[in-house]
Amino acid sequence: MSSIFTKIIEGEIAAYKIAEDENHLAFLDAMPLVKGHTLVIPKNETDFIFDLENEDFKNLWSFAQTVAKKLEKAYPSQRIAVAVVGLEVPHAHIHLIPIEKMDDMNFKNSRLKLSDSEYREIQNDIINS
Numbered sequence: 763m764s765s766i767f768t769k770i771i772e773g774e775i776a777a778y779k780i781a782e783d784e785n786h787l788a789f790l791d792a793m794p795l796v797k798g799h800t801l802v803i804p805k806n807e808t809d810f811i812f813d814l815e816n817e818d819f820k821n822l823w824s825f826a827q828t829v830a831k832k833l834e835k836a837y838p839s840q841r842i843a844v845a846v847v848g849l850e851v852p853h854a855h856i857h858l859i860p861i862e863k864m865d866d867m868n869f870k871n872s873r874l875k876l877s878d879s880e881y882r883e884i885q886n887d888i889i890n891s
Contacts, residue, residue: 765853768807778885780832785818786825790881791857793873797884798837798860802826803853811846811854826856833858835891836884843867 769775770789777789780800791799804822808814814822830842837860845857845867859867876884 765807765851767803767851767853771805778881780888781829786822788829790885795871795873796860796866798833800829800833800858802829802856802858808854809852811848814854830858832888832891833860836888
């Protein structure tokens with residue numbers, strides 16, 4: 763059975779994509795902590811990030827760095843925090859979270875409920891930055 767992220771990669775589930783290449787995908791989190799909260803995933807479904815082959819691991823982080831730079835431009839007064847938690851979906855993923863303070867990336871915080879137009883605005887801001 764495919765993970766929800768594999769279904770996003772295969773186009774079975776819609777997502778607000780930020781960046782994509784042959785092996786990676788970045789898209790807005792469906793339950794974001796803050797505006798701009800992005801997930802970066804390898805297209806090859808691997809449950810545990812440290813089970814990725816060495817080259818795939820390095821390439822994933824390089825792709826995440828490229829996405830983080832776009833987030834920095836879209837959210838210039840903030841830091842881009844990084845988290846690898848991996849409990850909620852059995853597919854390796856990196857959270858990139860624009861923050862003003864440490865508590866902004868507390869996963870116990872309430873999640874934002876954004877409209878389609880708000881997601882599209884955030885998506886466009888990041889893509890075009």
